[in-house]
Amino acid sequence: MNRLNKRKIQRDPLTEIRELIAKRDWSSLKELLTKRPVADIADLLSDLDKPERVLLFRCLPRTLGAEVFAYLETTDQDSLLKELTDEETRSLIQNLAPDDRTALLSELPAEVTQKLLTLLDPEELKEARELLGYPEESVGRLMTPDYVSLRPDWTVSQAMEEIRRTAQSRETINVLYVTDAASRLVGVVSLRQIVLSRPGEKVRGIMRSPAISISAFEDREKAAKLMERYDLLALPVVDSQGVLVGIVTADDVLEVAQEETTEDFHKGAGISPLKVSLKEATAQLLYKNRVTWLLGLVLVYLLSGNIISLFEGTIAKMVPLVFFLPLLIDSAGNAGAQSATLMVRALATGDVKARDWARVVLREVALALALGAIMGAIVWGVAALQVSAQVGIIAGISMVLVVLASCVIGVAIPFILSKLGWDPAAASSPLVTSVADILGVIVYFSVARWWLGI
């Protein structure tokens, strides 16, 4: 029984929807859709072909439609907007939450944005222009003015009344904001606290003050860090006078945090931040964001090739040295890239702080010596067996030195960048490996020259 049930649930909803569309059975379609979570409806929409997609979208009640729309990717939003009538578009835009509306207007092509702005009523237009006035990637672009504000001298039952009166159109009521007569933020209070307090109690007596808040001009990444650190469901946003101008909610911030992490991943592989999803990125954009590092590294390799030529005499005296050169520099590069990756991530999560540098670098020295020793021993063994004892000793000693240097550089660069106030993520693996490359060439042939006494 249970099993049968499961199979029924797992029946492909797309097929079912296509059948209902073919039958023009709008009421069943509406019923089937509205009980699903927003994220699932959005997925279904983006899986359908264009004509079906519009039909399905029109089946959704207005507010649900707006929520689903906000969840779609920009390309799907764009294609849907092209199919809707002006009247439908107006209604859609009006039903979007203000922060989703800002996101939509700032992501669409400028001419589409202009057209959409003409569809808004004066009040909404003012709001949209204001939010769009904040710099890109600022907290202002992320916030919504849909919050409930209370006065400190209200009683809990007055507060409850205000919450009931305004809640319907507010994004969250789990946290409420207390402002003075000049609209300055003076505290926050949770719905939980309100519900659990006696009706006659004053808001002032139960609010948390001062409230943790952020300026609308701050970087949105800072909002994400604050909310994570203090486990906040929403963060109040203030202007330079301390006036409450909006709130940022946890769901928007999660998305920001995820985007920032993706950028860190990309930087780690020498890719400039894409700013759009990989699925939506054009081949041209990807080319532009990847080619810079690749060509830069080609130049590094050409340079290290030229350094090799400086040691032509040494090489001529002992050609088999060359056999172990790629092994040496690539292995050191890998070890250094490990160190840099560990450091960059630990600094990003706050796991390691700038003041910890001495302990971390010391541990890295011990660790690098141990790693270099085992790698050097293998190279020494193989080189001694396959070539000669001399090449074995030179390659083995060089391995220990180069692994040590690469690891320390890998750990140090992120620290130095973060001290300078730069993004430690710029200490990408390609940067570290190319430093290891040049260093490896110099160390290897210098050791050889010194050992051979030439």
Add this chain to the structure above:
Amino acid sequence: MNRLNKRKIQRDPLTEIRELIAKRDWSSLKELLTKRPVADIADLLSDLDKPERVLLFRCLPRTLGAEVFAYLETTDQDSLLKELTDEETRSLIQNLAPDDRTALLSELPAEVTQKLLTLLDPEELKEARELLGYPEESVGRLMTPDYVSLRPDWTVSQAMEEIRRTAQSRETINVLYVTDAASRLVGVVSLRQIVLSRPGEKVRGIMRSPAISISAFEDREKAAKLMERYDLLALPVVDSQGVLVGIVTADDVLEVAQEETTEDFHKGAGISPLKVSLKEATAQLLYKNRVTWLLGLVLVYLLSGNIISLFEGTIAKMVPLVFFLPLLIDSAGNAGAQSATLMVRALATGDVKARDWARVVLREVALALALGAIMGAIVWGVAALQVSAQVGIIAGISMVLVVLASCVIGVAIPFILSKLGWDPAAASSPLVTSVADILGVIVYFSVARWWLGI
């Protein structure tokens, strides 16, 4: 005025605290501490020396003390526990939220855990043993039994009564869980909905049903994904019979998501998951988790060195070919690592899905040809100028082919791993670069052999 004020706030709280401790002014200390957020108090504690730390911790009210304790790193928790009396420890453990208690007991050394378990009363002991009975990294280890449950046939005002009665000891009341007589989960309802509904309305009429839920035995990563996708503040956890056994809250899941992301970063650089923070990791642990990949790669480089020796005849006929070998294989490795990093991250965030493979691979082919063309052109130019036209043509053609192959492999491996149900993050940069290494050697010398007709 404002400026002065700011300076006062920015005065180092550590110095202030040390002064108050020296003066034995416990009441000022208590006042200074209790108005700070939990995360800040925890930071202050870990910055102090051991004797001061215990003194400070004893100033905190019991429940706040437990919250702060839960926020500390394992080493700090451990050192603090050693200083506390049995009575203080008992009170601390009892004041911890059940999920924090489980986390503490599972992270501490076994003998400390055993000692702590003896301090719990029978009811708490049962709860702790139950939560510890779930597999590591399972949802069961993360959940708390502290939720409010309602019955579907209660009215809103009955529900409100129950919430007021039980809320004090519950982790969250923003979401409430509706269960039937057999404790099976039948729906969820938000506090918002309760507050906004008429007092006489039935819970059944306003609850969302069926509720999105998860089994206690599922991987905790799946809980994180579900909550992110559906923007949930808390996720109900059920057993195989659908009985509600606990809830997982957003703050715990955020931590899990961050840990998983860190693991992906580490895998991308060929580091086995650490399971502890980098700050707490010993040099031995780091050695163990880094050395495997490094030695594996040393073997790959030795193998590619042996493949080179197969082409000894070709090299002997044209020695300068060797000059461009490292450039060729390293560049191709970098391009392939870019592709793999983009893919692994896009699959992890759900930005690209397995079914998108055809489009993504096709775009990658176009892109790789463009990247290979410019890189090949540079190598061709330099080689033709510095060595000979023949070496230029061979190196240029090889560059295009090897970049193409590496990029396609970089994109394909994550897809294939994810199709097989494995973790795409295993397609790390070191894996891709070592494949590019061997491939590069074979392609380069084969092209040379074919072009030179030998």
